[in-house]
Amino acid sequence: MSNCLLCGSILHTFMSFGKMPVANGFLLPKQFEEEYYFNLGVAFCHRCQMVQLTELVERERMFHENYAYFSSTSTYMANHFSQLAQNVIDRYLNSPAPFVLEIGSNDGIMLQHFMNSGIRHLGVEPSSNVAQVAIGQGVETISDFFDDDLASEIARDYGQIDVILATNVMCHIPDLHSVLVGVKLLLKPKGIFIFEDPYWGDIINKNSYDQIYDEHVFYFSLASISYLIQQYDLELIDIEPQAVHGGSMRYTVAHQGEYSVSDSVTFQRENEIAMQLDQLSTYNTFKRNVEKSASELKALLYKIRSKGERVVGYGATSKSTTVINYCGITPDLVEFISDTTPIKQGKFSPGAHIPIRSHVEFEENYPDYALLFAWNHAAEIMEKEEKFRDFGGKWIFYVPNLEVRS
Numbered sequence: 274m275s276n277c278l279l280c281g282s283i284l285h286t287f288m289s290f291g292k293m294p295v296a297n298g299f300l301l302p303k304q305f306e307e308e309y310y311f312n313l314g315v316a317f318c319h320r321c322q323m324v325q326l327t328e329l330v331e332r333e334r335m336f337h338e339n340y341a342y343f344s345s346t347s348t349y350m351a352n353h354f355s356q357l358a359q360n361v362i363d364r365y366l367n368s369p370a371p372f373v374l375e376i377g378s379n380d381g382i383m384l385q386h387f388m389n390s391g392i393r394h395l396g397v398e399p400s401s402n403v404a405q406v407a408i409g410q411g412v413e414t415i416s417d418f419f420d421d422d423l424a425s426e427i428a429r430d431y432g433q434i435d436v437i438l439a440t441n442v443m444c445h446i447p448d449l450h451s452v453l454v455g456v457k458l459l460l461k462p463k464g465i466f467i468f469e470d471p472y473w474g475d476i477i478n479k480n481s482y483d484q485i486y487d488e489h490v491f492y493f494s495l496a497s498i499s500y501l502i503q504q505y506d507l508e509l510i511d512i513e514p515q516a517v518h519g520g521s522m523r524y525t526v527a528h529q530g531e532y533s534v535s536d537s538v539t540f541q542r543e544n545e546i547a548m549q550l551d552q553l554s555t556y557n558t559f560k561r562n563v564e565k566s567a568s569e570l571k572a573l574l575y576k577i578r579s580k581g582e583r584v585v586g587y588g589a590t591s592k593s594t595t596v597i598n599y600c601g602i603t604p605d606l607v608e609f610i611s612d613t614t615p616i617k618q619g620k621f622s623p624g625a626h627i628p629i630r631s632h633v634e635f636e637e638n639y640p641d642y643a644l645l646f647a648w649n650h651a652a653e654i655m656e657k658e659e660k661f662r663d664f665g666g667k668w669i670f671y672v673p674n675l676e677v678r679s
Contacts, residue, residue: 277318278325278447278490279501284316286327287556288563290599294623295334296486296591301620308623309334313595315485315492317556321500324473324492326485329447332399332418349653351382353517354440357467358386361436365465366392371435374427374459376419376452376468377442381407388412395431397423420448424455433461439468441518444491453505456526466507466526473497474548475520477555479673482563482599483592483646484519493522494550495541502526511535519649519672567600569675574606574644583640584669586610587654588647589617589629596646596671598624607644611635636660642677644669 277284293313300308314327361373373387378396380403387394388411396414398404404416417423427434437456446452456466471484473492485492499509510532511525549555577584586593589612596602602625609628612618617629635643639661645668647654655668662679670676 275327277321277323279323279449279497280318280321282318282320284318284325284327285553285556286314286316287553288560289314289327290482290485290595293487293598294594295330296488296594296623298334298594298623299589299617299620299629300623300626302626305621305626310624311487313485313487317553318497319551321497322494322551323497323500324494326487326490329490330487332447347650347653349650350517353515354383355386357438357440358383361438361467362387362390362392365436368435368461368463372432374434374437376437376439377445378407378412378414379403381410381412381414383438383440384412384414385410395427419446419455420451421454421458422451424458428459433464434459435461435464437464437466439466441470441521443468444470444493445488447490449491449501450504453502453507457505457507460528462528463531464527467523468526469515469517469521469523471518472514472520472522474545474550475522477548477550477559479520480559480562480566481519481672482559482566483590483595483672486591486595488591493524495522495538495545496550498524508532508534509538512537512541517649566671566675567596570596570669570671571600571602571606573669573675573677574602577642578606582642583608584642584644585635585640586627587635587643587645587668588612588650589614589622590646592649593646594623597622597627602627604628608640609634610646611643639664639666641665642667642669644671648672 275284290313292310294308294310311330312328316327317324372393375384375396378384378398384394384396396407396412397419398414398416399418401416404414407414470493473494476484506529507526508529510527513523515521515523584607586607589610604627607627609630610622611632612629613632618631620629648670668678
C-alpha cells in the first residue's frame with residue numbers, strides 16, 4: 274500500500290519490522306506450517322498527518338470466533354471502564370430514555386454498567402466468542418463489524434443515539450470513512466461520540482514500538498483526527514490523556530457548533546507542534562531508538578542465558594508478538610510465557626512459537642527473570658507478584674528504556 278487510507282496521498286514509509294504473524298494468533302503445533310505472515314511496515318502521511326500500516330491483514334484473520342483478548346481479565350481495565358461509564362452517565366445522559374451504543378464492545382465489560390443502571394444500550398462486537406460472553410450476561414449485542422451499512426440498520430431498528438463509545442477500537446478499522454458516515458447518521462443533534470486509542474505522541478515519547486502490530490492500522494494524533502472528522506461536519510470538543518494501554522487519548526466529538534471547544538484541544542495542538550509530529554526527522558529518530566532498544570534487549574537475554582539463568586515472559590499480549598519477532602527472541606532465550614487467559618494457555622506464541630503456560634507454572638517454579646510484556650499493567654502486576662520479588666526474581670522492562678528491576 275503506497276497511498277494514505279484517509280486522503281489518498283503518497284505515504285512515506287519510515288520503518289519496517291519485517292515479516293510478522295497475526296499478533297493475537299496464538300496457535301497449536303499442528304497449525305505451525307500454515308501460519309500466516311505479512312510485512313509490518315509503518316508510514317506517515319504528510320497531508321493528513323496520519324501514521325498507518327503499509328500492509329493490512331484481512332479483518333477476519335484477526336477478529337473471529339477464537340479471538341484471544343477479553344477485556345474483563347484486567348482489574349485495572351475493569352475499573353477504567355467503570356469510571357468511563359459513570360462519567361458518561363453523569364455528563365451526557367440527561368435526556369428521557371437515553372440510548373448508548375458501543376463499537377467493539379468486547380465481552381460487555383463497559384456496557385454492563387449502563388445495563389445495571391437501566392439505560393438502553395447496544396454493543397457491536399465482531400468476534401463472536403467474546404460477543405457471546407456479553408450476551409450471556411444480558412448485554413444486548415450484535416456480532417458484526419460496524420460500518421455505514423450496519424449503522425443504517427441500527428437507525429432503522431433502534432433509532433438515534435445519545436452517546437456512541439469506542440475504546441481501543443477506532444485504530445483497528447481501515448475504513449474510518451465508513452465508520453464516520455455511520456456515526457454521523459446515528460448521533461442525535463446533541464449526541465456525543467467518545468473514543469480512546471493509543472496516542473502516537475506517547476508511542477514516540479516512550480519508544481513503545483510494541484504498540485505497532487496488525488490490529489492497530491492507525492496511530493492517532495490530534496492533527497490526524499481533526500483532519501478526518503472535519504470532513505463529516507463533526508468537531509473535536511475535548512481531549513483527555515489516559516494512562517491505559519501505555520498511553521492513550523480520549524477524544525470527545527460532536528456535531529459542528531453544538532458545543533464549545535475545550536482549552537485542552539488548543540493546548541494539545543500546540544503540544545504536537547512542539548513535539549514535531551509533522552516532521553520526518555521525528556520518525557527517523559524514532560526508528561533509531563527502536564533499533565537500539567531491540568538490540569539491547571536481545572543482548573541482555575543472551576547474556577542472562579549464557580550464565581544458565583532462566584527467563585520467562587509475563588503476559589502473552591498482542592504487543593509481545595512485535596517485540597518477540599522483531600528482536601528474534603526464541604524459546605532458547607525465553608522458556609515460556611505466563612498468562613492468565615485460558616484460551617491462550619497450552620498454545621504457542623505467534624511466529625517464534627514460545628509455549629504459553631498458566632500462571633500456576635510461573636508460581637510453582639519462579640524464574641530468575643521475568644520479561645514484562647504486559648508493561649502497561651506494571652503497577653497492577655507488581656502488587657500481585659510480591660512473592661516473586663521476595664524470591665529474588667528480577668523484572669526486565671524495555672519501555673521506555675531497557676531496565677532490570679528487583
